[in-house]
Structures are given as C-alpha cells and as structure tokens.
Amino acid sequence: MEIRRDDTVIVLSGKDKGKKGKVLKAFPKESKLIVSGVNVASRHRKPRSQQEEGGIVKMETPIYACKVQIVCPKCGKAVRVGHTEKDGKSVRVCRKCGAEL
Ligand SMILES: [Zn+2]
Structure with missing residues (x-):
C-alpha cells in the first residue's frame, strides 16, 4: 500500500467521491484507511446514565485504499x-x- 498516515487523499468512487481528507489511520494488512471526513457513519447513542448525553456520534469508518488517490502537496x-x-x-x-x- 502506497498510502500512509498524514497523506492527503482524494476519494475516487462511492458516496464521498471527490472529497479530500487527511489519512488519520492506515491499515496496511487490510489495505484500508480512515480518512478525515470521509465515510462518516452516524451512530445514534442513548444516554446510559444521567451524566451522559444521548445524541448522534459521528465517526469515520475505514475505506479501501484502492478507492483513493494521493494528492501531491x-x-x-x-x-x-x-x-x-x-x-x-x-x-x-x-x-x-x-x-x-
Ligand atoms: Zn506533484
């Protein structure tokens, strides 16, 4: 895999096509990446205690490295x-x- 952490990449296909982001994490074994702002999943969370607030938690989920291309700085x-x-x-x-x- 050519892409490493802190690279800037652009998404080539899928619902986030054309989005640019920074690689937050790379998983070379699976050829997957977590890219900032890309493939964001919303999890609806219920408050489990009185101190905890419920709501929507957004987090990036991994995408295949073959779906992105490096952007030259x-x-x-x-x-x-x-x-x-x-x-x-x-x-x-x-x-x-x-x-x-
Ligand atoms: Zn260049």
Missing part, C-alpha cells in the same frame, strides 16, 4: 506515486512534479 493534484532511490532508501515521489511524498 506540491502540485495539489491527485497523482500516481513513483519510487526513486535516495541515500540507498526507496522514497515515494510525485509522478507529475517529482516532489517527495
């Missing part, structure tokens, strides 16, 4: 990720402008 576009070597390590680069991701 430099050129601001949804881009494909390339790889290059730098100091013997593989780094991710933007295929459009060459910036490191």
Whole structure:
C-alpha cells in the first residue's frame, strides 16, 4: 500500500467521491484507511446514565485504499506515486512534479 498516515487523499468512487481528507489511520494488512471526513457513519447513542448525553456520534469508518488517490502537496493534484532511490532508501515521489511524498 502506497498510502500512509498524514497523506492527503482524494476519494475516487462511492458516496464521498471527490472529497479530500487527511489519512488519520492506515491499515496496511487490510489495505484500508480512515480518512478525515470521509465515510462518516452516524451512530445514534442513548444516554446510559444521567451524566451522559444521548445524541448522534459521528465517526469515520475505514475505506479501501484502492478507492483513493494521493494528492501531491506540491502540485495539489491527485497523482500516481513513483519510487526513486535516495541515500540507498526507496522514497515515494510525485509522478507529475517529482516532489517527495
Ligand atoms: Zn506533484
């Protein structure tokens, strides 16, 4: 999986198509991501005690990484990720402008 935490991604399909958000959590094993503001589910919660308030709790649920594309922070576009070597390590680069991701 190319996408990591703190990447900015854009959603390519589904009900949140076109939405941009920051990756809050990545699950490489499942190829899933939690993206800020994307795939938000509302849970209706009942108050369980007198101190607790009921209401609607909104939380992001994971989406498949193949449904999003990385947005390059430099050129601001949804881009494909390339790889290059730098100091013997593989780094991710933007295929459009060459910036490191
Ligand atoms: Zn770029």
